[in-house]
Amino acid sequence: MAKYKNVETPALYLNLNRHIGVIDYSNKYILDSFSLLNSEEFLEVVRLFLASHVHDDSPEFENLTAEKYVEVIKAVVLDQTDIFGQYKPDKILQSIEDLYSFYRSFLRISVLNQHDSDVIAQNFMIIDNQFNDLIIHFYRSVEEKLQGFSNKTYRQVSAGSSACVLTQSHNWPIPSGYESLKSIRFIDTLMLRPPMMMKTPSNKREGVFSAVQTNPIHKFTATSEEWYCFPAKIGESLAYIYFHRDYFVSGISLANLFEVASAKDIEGNKPDLILLFGLTETEGGTCHYYHDTENDIWVGEVPYNDKTTYFGYMKKMCLTLHNLRMIDKGKLPIHGSMVKIKFTNGKTKTVVFFGDSGAGKSESIEALQNVADEKIIRIETIFDDMGSFALDGDQLYAQGTEIGAFVRLDDLSSAVAFNNMDRGIYLNPNEKNARVIIPADSYENVIAHHEIDMFVYANNYDDQVGIHRFDNEEAAKETFISGKRKALGTTDEKGMSTTFFANPFGPVQEEAKTRPVIDKVFKNLFDHQVYVGEIYTHLGNDKSQESLHKSAKELLDLLMNS
Template sequence: MTESSKVETAALYMNPARDVAVLNYSNKYISDIFTLINSKELAEVVRLFLEHRRHDEESTKNYFEDTDPKTYLDTIRAVLLNRDDAFDKYNREEILDSIEELYSYYRSYLRIGVLNVHGSDATTNTFMQMDNQFNELVIKTYRTIEEKLQGSRNKTYRQVSAGTSACVLTQSHDWPIPSGYEALKPIRFLDTLMLRPPMMMTTPSNKREGTFTAVPDNPINKFHGSQSEWYCFPAKIGESLAYIYFHRDYFVSGISLANLFEVADAKDVAGHKPDLILLFGLQETEGGVSHYYHDTENDIWVGEVPYNDKTTYFGYMKKMCLTLHNLHMIYENRLPIHGSMVRIKFSNGKNKNVVFFGDSGAGKSESLEALQEIADDKILSLETIFDDMGSFTLTDDDLYAQGTEIGAFVRLDDLSSAVAFNNMDRGVYLNPDRKNARVIIPADSYRRVIAHHGIDMWVYANNYDKEIGIHQFDNKDEAKATFIEGKRFALGTTDEVGMSTTFFANPFGPVQEEEKTRPIIDKVFDRLFDQGVYVGEVYTHLGTDKSKDSLNESAQELLDVLMNS
């Protein structure tokens, strides 16, 4: 659809090209059926719907949909008022069929209710109550019209998210804005979020491409966003404070962040300069791709991601956030780890902290799933410390790991049915009907994620060799060479296919700063081998064997080593 097909009123924004709708409760809040039916906002929704139906080649012919929005809504008002002329021009069945399609069309959007805390008495409880009441109003309006057209009451009622998919409370904060960053001042922060899971969302893109590179000029100079179009998600990524600014057309990614990163509290934002700033949805970036810039004067890592169909995939937002965080870690002399870490409590009384390491598709998640499947009652509990990215920190007498995310962004195919179903009522699902379908589910509390965790085992996920089981490296040089080479058989979760290598299996920070990362790698391996930590590799067979048999055999050997060491 054309640019003119968007809805843009003070209270409602809808973009059919992104399937995103933003309802501004601060500017207008509708609380009864006839105000809703007579609103400019509903007339605009009907206009979009009729345009959509006329362009939909698969839609069945419905003469009621050949009319204009005014006549359409006049007819609905007549139905609600039980007027005799309600069916003079169109029959009940046509009107009912169209109302069903209108209801489904509106609900196909990601619908975000927004309420600003300033200028109102909004609190966490009242903003959720307002959103609940609006949802009840929409579903009540739909059912009232439906039952009048049917001439009978329904026998089955389904309490779906009729009005909104989620609601956010926004707030302005005073923070020490450096010179040159003044354009960010009007943009409001997301303070509190309410999701209505399971949330099923679609985006034009479903795969990430390439890596992020440095640019010589600060992207902040390209930011000219308005308060009505942009929002800021304040996130705690590990111990980094990140201000993630995104255009409202990227609300799919913006709202999904709530299941992945801890929302920074007002006290963490007010008066605090961030370590990281991300500008997501800029109209222009160098070469039309994603970049970052290190503002050394203000010690801020600034990322830029362009507005286009490709960057609608959530992986762009997640990985740019993690790239900025990892770069920050490297400059803090910490080592970013591309992998997952779990704390396993065994039935024999032992507890082990295990880190699985490797690039996308190497088999980190699959190894963990296999371990759980074959363990039976040998594993009492398993706690995820980090699912995709963490960091190792060296002190004078210690080496510990920390996580970055409170949630997991995983392929649906990688989840066992038990894990998938147990988390369905909390999940944010992205393109569930397509290849590389993903879900974002909460995994652990922020307090536990950033705690200092010791390391009992660190294994490289090897998905290309034919060996079965696990292998412990005899010396640190052999181990370091394998980890640094970052070899894997790419499975198509990014734009890579076939055998590839990535420095330290991490294209999100170490690749960009290899020279600074290598000395940290050396120190970490020295400490690990001095302390006798198990450093090895687990053979996942994902690149060569599609059955689970070989992976389960490797998981069995891993289990035996963990329980007997």
């Protein structure tokens, strides 16, 4: 596909290799069918379609030039039926159906720059809806003219765009050396049309992020037409996530995972984290980070290639930068899931499930729900993948980082998957390691200070069933620090592996800084007699879920009776 020239006009960009489209309403907004038919953008879409489409069934029509193809459509719209002497209506219709499907196969992001206009801000969704109505009305009009009768069933699909973003320029104190970021517009507001089913060339993350000695910002020479900034609140960190437009799948997906920072958060404020996602050159062609100590900014870089299209790269690079900042501030990043469980007997417990990817954190929570019958009133997710522990005097508390969850579809029950379909962003749903990103909690609750009642390691490799409490601090630290698990193929690892503190996103990179923080946290946990143990998930060996449910039942009984 790479041999075909992408569409690039001031108002439309289509990348056939990535199946990404950007529609810029600020440069041109098409109001009616005839403006659409006469537009450069429509002609270029037809040109790309004809160049890339396999046309076995209607060669006499699809061998036309793009200009002649559009002339035929105009004739159909104007009811010039003499065109049917040259081309059969059913063949034209078949090709139009293919053209419509071809256009809709792209993730199409419409963009509108606010320019500080309240009118645009209040009406950008109406503007986008009108464009969608135009495209679907135009398609139906042509379709019904060619088939000779009106449809009896209409399906309201996302015909024009998949999502719409409102962008804005902001004044923030740009440090010396970061001036290249000034022209890049911030995403202010997003409108998604879920369920969003998106595909990327890659669906697995590889490797570990490492430090570099020079600031990646010196490599950033981008333009405002090609790059966007997603301003995110990751825990208590303010992150400016700059991404190339070919990564709009990941850029849009951030909206279900992190809180969008407001204009008030941005104006006049320096970010704690900056991510440059999609640089053409990086050291060794891999992902890196740099701590700009002078400005106290953690800067990440991710190269432009097909491998990094997997959303895990964007999510984990963001979390790595945040976790490195937490370690630097004496807080302990936790790779795990935290839930607050309210039981029918009146008790409320907070539990943190700890472990690396595939250990069974999310699965344990779901198993707990499955075995609870009606004993649980509600399970509230505080964080799904990453949080941090911190000491406030002698009081240990936990905070989250994300407002959403990025989970494997295979790990969700059908009920959970379908119940969240109207909010979900689905990535590579037809492949192994298919994922869904769903919103889970409010930002205010995620960053609140939460007490910890139980801290358990998700053990997916041992043959035991149930849960086990550690007798002493050193035994507990040994298990948590070793980070053992049986990898399930969600990354490039397979079989038994160990990762320092089960967290390759910060602690691995800064082990020397992390160890003293681990010592303080575990001392506090045992001094206050918090339950520290492990739950045997069996997911490394037993896919039947029976053993996991037995372990979850034992955990349920303990929580309700302690």
